[in-house]
Each structure stands twice: as C-alpha cells, then as structure tokens.
Amino acid sequence: MIKAIIFDLDDTLYYELEHVKSGFRAVSNYISNKYKISAEDFYNQLLAILADEGRGKTFNLALEEFNLPLTEVKALVEVYRQHKPDELNLYHDAKNALKEFSDKYKLGLITDGISIVQWNKIKALGIENRFEEIIVSDDHGMDKRKPSSFPYLKILEDFSVEAEEAIYIGDNPNKDFVTAKKLGLMTIRILRPKGMHINKRLAEEYEADYEIESLDELEEIICQ
Structure with a gap:
C-alpha cells in the first residue's frame, strides 16, 4: 500500500x-x-x-x-x-496533484542544486507548505546529491514508511531512479515535452518502473 x-x-x-x-x-x-x-x-x-x-x-x-x-x-x-524569481508556475497537472494527494499521502520533495537557488525556486513557486518534508540535498553536502541514497533514506525514515510504500517521481534517468529502484521504491518518470532530459534513454537499471506524460495518470498506477 x-x-x-x-x-x-x-x-x-x-x-x-x-x-x-x-x-x-x-x-x-x-x-x-x-x-x-x-x-x-x-x-x-x-x-x-x-x-x-x-x-x-x-x-x-x-x-x-x-x-x-x-x-x-x-x-x-x-x-x-x-536572484529571486518574481514568479514561477507549477505545471497545471502538478498543481492538481499536490492538491489532490495531500490528504491521501505523505508528500515529499527531493531536489539537487545550489541550496539558495533551489530554495528561491521553491519560494517563488509558493510550495514550501505543500510538502511534509523538503530535502535540498546541498543543505547536507554536495555528496548527498542524487543518486546518493541519503535523501531517499532520510525521507523514508522521517516519514516512517518502508521503501515499498513510497513512490519517487522525476524526469532525469541519469540520477533520479537508479538508487530509488535499488532501495525498493516504485519509480515513475514523467516525460515533459520540453524537458531537458526528454530524449535521454539509458540502461534499464537507470530507467523508471513506469513512464507517464502527466501527473493526472498517477492515480491509475497507484491503484493497479
């Protein structure tokens, strides 16, 4: 479950x-x-x-x-x-997903990058309070960036859930899924049409368990 x-x-x-x-x-x-x-x-x-x-x-x-x-x-x-962006906008399906799933599941965020850059993005998007936990990996050291197991293990421990009870959703097969899969999380790759990694295809161990084009498809996968 x-x-x-x-x-x-x-x-x-x-x-x-x-x-x-x-x-x-x-x-x-x-x-x-x-x-x-x-x-x-x-x-x-x-x-x-x-x-x-x-x-x-x-x-x-x-x-x-x-x-x-x-x-x-x-x-x-x-x-x-x-710099602090004046405004960034969630994808429409992301806005819907965060609203829909907040009452059903524990929601977490894991993001890599220079700490101040990532936090400024999060604040510009207005999503600080949409998650029970946010991990900006550089807050804990650059060696904690994905595919390090640290951010996944920390959020699982803080949520008191097993890996098999969690889903990780990302877009970059270079680093998003390989460790999450090894730990036992369900992994889902979202294919954004203009995303930076849309055309990347790697060995099976780096690819996600599922692929979707919209977060609107997420509930169907969860209910399988």
Missing part, C-alpha cells in the same frame, strides 16, 4: 527554463547597469547561446560577443544564483 509520494522539482513540477530565463534577466540587468548595454540585447544573446550551445559557457560566450571582460563571469554566476 502506497503511503508516500516523493517528487523531484525541476522539469517535474515546473518548467525549469522559466527559472533560467528569470536568471538571465537578472544577469542582463546587471550588465546593462554596469556597461550601459541594452539588457534586452544581452538577454536575447544569452537565449541564443543556450539554444545553440546548451549550458556550460553561456556567460563566457555572451561576454565575448559584447567585448566585455571575462572576469565578469564569476559575478554573473553569483547574480544568477542569488
């Missing part, structure tokens, strides 16, 4: 690119104020680089494009990490 549902955050409950764009706005405003460059032009350049190159050297390449010093990279990273 399922007693707990544990969610991932990014691209599971909301569209992560919303946060990226918000951070790019903050960075572009910083550059505009300091160098009198159009914030909109710098922002659009960041988006173009992200689309062409992916993450990694977005700030470096944008600075080069505008002939600005690469010594600014560290400052841009800090602006990005410290």
Whole structure:
C-alpha cells in the first residue's frame, strides 16, 4: 500500500527554463547597469547561446560577443544564483496533484542544486507548505546529491514508511531512479515535452518502473 509520494522539482513540477530565463534577466540587468548595454540585447544573446550551445559557457560566450571582460563571469554566476524569481508556475497537472494527494499521502520533495537557488525556486513557486518534508540535498553536502541514497533514506525514515510504500517521481534517468529502484521504491518518470532530459534513454537499471506524460495518470498506477 502506497503511503508516500516523493517528487523531484525541476522539469517535474515546473518548467525549469522559466527559472533560467528569470536568471538571465537578472544577469542582463546587471550588465546593462554596469556597461550601459541594452539588457534586452544581452538577454536575447544569452537565449541564443543556450539554444545553440546548451549550458556550460553561456556567460563566457555572451561576454565575448559584447567585448566585455571575462572576469565578469564569476559575478554573473553569483547574480544568477542569488536572484529571486518574481514568479514561477507549477505545471497545471502538478498543481492538481499536490492538491489532490495531500490528504491521501505523505508528500515529499527531493531536489539537487545550489541550496539558495533551489530554495528561491521553491519560494517563488509558493510550495514550501505543500510538502511534509523538503530535502535540498546541498543543505547536507554536495555528496548527498542524487543518486546518493541519503535523501531517499532520510525521507523514508522521517516519514516512517518502508521503501515499498513510497513512490519517487522525476524526469532525469541519469540520477533520479537508479538508487530509488535499488532501495525498493516504485519509480515513475514523467516525460515533459520540453524537458531537458526528454530524449535521454539509458540502461534499464537507470530507467523508471513506469513512464507517464502527466501527473493526472498517477492515480491509475497507484491503484493497479
């Protein structure tokens, strides 16, 4: 019998690119104020680089494009990490799921990333009080990030439930499911159309037990 549902955050409950764009706005405003460059032009350049190159050297390449010093990279990273999004939006099905399941199951959240970044996302989404427990893995050390067993074991212990009584829902097969499966949790991968990991396919041990395209499908799986 399922007693707990544990969610991932990014691209599971909301569209992560919303946060990226918000951070790019903050960075572009910083550059505009300091160098009198159009914030909109710098922002659009960041988006173009992200689309062409992916993450990694977005700030470096944008600075080069505008002939600005690469010594600014560290400052841009800090602006990005410290910024507080004005508003992020839960996926519609996520909003419904959190409301529907809150009276039936213990709800938990496990998310990886720089602590202040993840907590700012959670606050912008307004979901601090929607879970009985939230684990931002970096609060406990970077070595506690998934696929470490730590966040899963901690939340199971705090909820006083067995692994077989819990579900973990995420989107990233690189790290979300392999340990959860070994521990005995039911694992579900949600396939978000624009999610960062939508096209990733790995060995069976890394894939989830089930795949869904909407959290509206969750009840049917639980009732099987």
